[in-house]
Amino acid sequence: MVNGWLTRRGKRLLAAGSALASLALAGPAHAAPYLATTEVVTGSLLLGVLSAAMISAVWMIRLRGRVEAEHRELRAHLSDARHTVSRLQALIGDKNRRIVMWDGLSGKPEFLGQLPPETGAPQADRDFLAFGRWLKPASASEIERAVEKLRSQAQSFDLVVETTREEVLEAQGRVSGGQAFVRFVALNNLRAEAAGLKLERDRLVAALTTLQGLLDQIDLPVWQRAADGSLAWVNEAYAEAVEAKDAAGAVTEGRELLPTIAREKIRATSTYDTPFRDKVSTVVHGNRSFFDVVDARSASGSAGIAVNVSDVEAVREELVRTLKSHAETLDHLATPVAIFDGDQRLQFYNQAFQTMWEIDTAFLESKPGNGELLDRLRAAAKLPEQLNWKQWKETALSVYRAIDTQTDLWHLPNGQTLRVFATARPQGGATWVFENLTEKVDLETRYNTLVQVQDETIDHLAEGVAVFSPDGRIRLSNPAFRALWGISEAEAKSGTHIRAIEQACAPSYDKPDGWKRFAHMITSFDDERPSCQGVLELRTGLILDFAVIPLSNAQTMLTFVNVTDSVRVSRALTEKNEALRKADALKNDFVQHVSYELRSPLTNIIGFADLLKTPTMGDLNDRQSEYVDHIATSSAVLLTIVNDILDLATVDAGIMELDYTEINLTDLIDDVSMQFADRLHDAQVTLEITAPDNLGTIVADQQRLKQILIKLLSNAANFAPPGSAIGFKCWREGSDLVFTVSDRGPGIPQDVLTTVFNRFESHGRHGGAGLGLSIVESFVSLHHGTVKIDSHEGRGTDVTVRIPSATMTSFAAAE
Incomplete structure (x- = not known):
């Protein structure tokens, strides 16, 4: 600005100098025309320069004076500003307030002033903002949140905080001129008291809110009433009990939990010193309920709480009913029972008690004392006589001071024996129970006599007997046991x-399957103790048939019978049977060998017979054709018999294996019926098949199953009279296949039924080899099935077979 002013003044000075020069040139031109032009111009320039220099000098002098005046004025203003700042710092920087300022979010804090040391506020700037070190936790967290919102959101605040030294400070946060500052002020007495009251009010409000929140969470109805008796506040349980939408709705609608009579009673009886306490009946959710109500009055109104005791009432009633039922139960017991209260007076007795002691009802209903009752029984000679009655009586009555149950035996003069149980009751008093042991003592006497008789009986038995307890110790043994094993008494x-018994018996028998096995079975902890039998052959030559028999009370009895003679006879019979078996095997081998030898020529005969019937061999007359048919038929029958014998021989040898496949039963029946049609025509009988539409499938050997069906149908055709029908009924039971083949033939006599499955037993009118039913039984057994025959003379025969379904596995035939 100064440079611009100087430029404008310089331009004006140059203009003035040019004007003076022009005047100078013009003047001499008129005054002295005789001067030369060059000299005039030179003089004018010099004069103009001199004039401009003089004017510039004057202007610079004036400008310098003006600048110095402005500098003096600025120094005065600066001095005044410094004085003002000093006064403001002196005003702010007292010991009752401190200001923290931030310039933007990233600016470092600046501190002004100090707080009194008694407040506990740190004097160092770096420690002041650590509010958690010198403020209470609640105040520290509150001021930290407020400062963060002040700096980030420019949200002002006014708080009252407490230091750890119980001092109260006022904190004010503001934003001004892009700066955030917080002022902490230590309050004077009046303001500190007001701030303390505010804190106390906040604490009370928070406590009241917490208390109301707690009351809202409990399931006990709670209410608060105003001075005029109207509802001022209720909890959620109250609102639920009166079926209101919420607690505020219950207050607004004035819904009352207690009936009018109960509220009037509360208003009339409740005082400031004595709150109302009583049980009130009301209806909640349509059900009658009982509440223990406590209502306390105050100057501003009243407050109450209700405890639902409906369950307690129900339990109390149930207890009364239980006690009554208990009394009725005790009254029906055969065991005498008497109950005395804490004053030792009779409160309850059952009918058995009165009957046993033969005491009149009037005396018992008078509730006599326990000692008085004992004296009366002694006077009636119903108690056992004692050498010192007083001491015995005191001992009997000490049960009222005892902790454990006292037990005693009373031998009455009438011959009865009583076991007396006296038990102190938790609520005071005692219960006396009299158990009649007379019959038990008599039974024990008879039992002991029986045991003695049994001991005598066991001692005279020819069998060796020994009884062991669960711990493996012998309880008793008879002389026969000791004689068989050669041990002493x-x-x-x-x-x-x-x-020890095992060691004593070791010279006679010391194999592991002997006494070690017995010891394991006797001392075993298994839940089930099975019996066991067997035979032992001792070194002495004796053969003993033993049995391990579990007894009651976890005891075990060992019995040993000398079967030496019978075993020797059995062995002789076994040897004879073995010889017979070998002979039978030899017979089977012979039959098998012969069967194989017959099969080859039979095949040739059948082949040649079929060849003779072919046209290429020439025509046969009728008689020749008939002979050839007889040859083919007889050869086929003989081949069937040979095949049956081979099948039986294979089964007996144990080498037959079943070829298990999944069989469609419907297709199998159709195949059998078609193949058996010619046989039915020859026998002049029909086949009636009864089977459901869908029999499903079964896993079995199809060829063997087909043979079973054909053999049974052939057997039925042999028995069925001409013109009759053979019944074939088939069904499923679970996964098993069950079928029955029946005929209405003459039936099988009962004495023959036991031999129908024997080989070479023929009972049909057409004779036969008698192998059909034997093959049926063998093939059914290989399938793990069963076959049963039901026959009555004159009514026919029914053969029922059950074939279980197997898995897809090959099974070898058992021997």
Whole structure:
């Protein structure tokens, strides 16, 4: 600005100098025309330059004076500003307030002033903003959140905070001129008191809110009433009980939980010192309920709470009913029972008690004392006589001071024996139970006599008997046991462990399958203790048939019978049977060999017979054709018999294997019926098949199953009279196939039924080899099935077969 002013002044000075020069040139031209032009111009320029220099000098002098005046004025303003700042810093920087300022979000804080040391505020700037070190946790978190919102969102605040030294500070946050500042002020007495009251009010409000929140979470109806008796506040349980939408709705609608009579009673009886306490009946959710109500009055109104005791009432009633039922149960017991209260007076007795002691009802209903009752029974000579009655009575009545149950035996003068149980009751008093042991003592006497008789009986048995307890110790043994094993009575005395018995018996028998096995079975912890039988052959030559028999009370009895003679006879019979078996095997081998030898020529005969019937061999007359047919038929029958014998021989040898496949039963029946049609025509009978539409499938050997069906149908055709029908009924039971072949023939006599499955037994009118039913039984057994014959003379025969379904596996025939 100064440079611009100087330029404008310089231009004006140059213009003035040019004008003066022009005047100078013009003047001499008129005054002295005789001057030369060059000299005039030179003089004018010099004069103009001099004039401009003089004017510039004057202007610079004036400008310098003006600048110096402005500098003096600026120094005065600066001095005044510094004085003002000093006064403001002195005003702010007292010891009752401190200001923290931030310039933007990233600016470092600046601090002004200090707080009194008694507040506990740090004096160092770096520690002041660590509010958690000198403010209470609630105040520290609150001021930190407020400062963050002040700096980030320019949100002002006014807070009252507490230091750890219980001092109260006022915190104000503001934003001005792009700067955020927080002022902490230590309050004077009046303001500190007001701030303390505000904190106290906040705490009370928070406590009230917490209390109301807690009351909203409990399931007990709680309410608060104003001075005029109207509802001022209720909790959620109250709102639910009165079926209101919420607690505010219950207050607005004035829904009452208690009936009018109960509220009037509360208003009339409740005082400031004595709150109302009583049980009130009301209806909640349509059900009658009982509440224990407590309502306390205050100057501003009242407050109450209701505890639902409906369940308690129900339990109390149930207890009354239980006690009554208990009394009725005790009254029907055969065991005498008497109950005395804490004052030792009779409160309850059952009919058995009165009957046993024969006491009149009037005396018992008078609730006599326990001691008085004992004296009356003694006077009636119903109690056992004692040498010191007083001491015995005191001992009996000490049950009222005892903790454990007292037990005693009373031998009454009438011959009865009682076991008396006296038990102190938790609520005071005692319960007396009298158990009649007379019959038990008599039974024990009879039992002991029986045991003695049994001991005598066991001692005279020819069998060796020994009884062991669960711990393996012998309880008793008879002389026969000791004689068989060659041990002495001392070695087998009661209480001897079985391992000692084993050592004593070792010279006669020491194999692991003997006494070690017995010891394991006797001392085993298995839930089920199975019996066991077997035979032992001792070194002495004796053969013993033993049995391990579990007894009651986890005891075990060992019995040993000398079967030496019978075993020797059995062995002789076994040897004879083995010889017979070998002879039978030899017979089977012979039959098998012959069958194989017959099969080859039979095949040739059948082949040549079929060849003779072919036209290429020439024509045969009628008689020749008939002979050829007889040859073919007889050869086929003979081949069937040979094949049956071979099948039986294969089964007996144990080498037959079943070819398991999945069989469609409907197709199988159709195939059998078609193949058997000619046989039915020859026998002049019909076949009636009864089977469901869908029999499904079964896993079995199709060829063998087909043979079973054909053999049974052939057998039925042999028995069925001409013109009759053979019944074939088939059905499923689970996965099993069950079928029955029946005929209305003459039937099989009962004495023959046991031999129908024997080989070479023929019972049909057409004779035969008698192998059909044997093959049926063998093939059914290979399929793990069953076959059953039901026949009555004159009514026919029914053969029922059950074939279970197997898995797709080959099974070898058992021997």
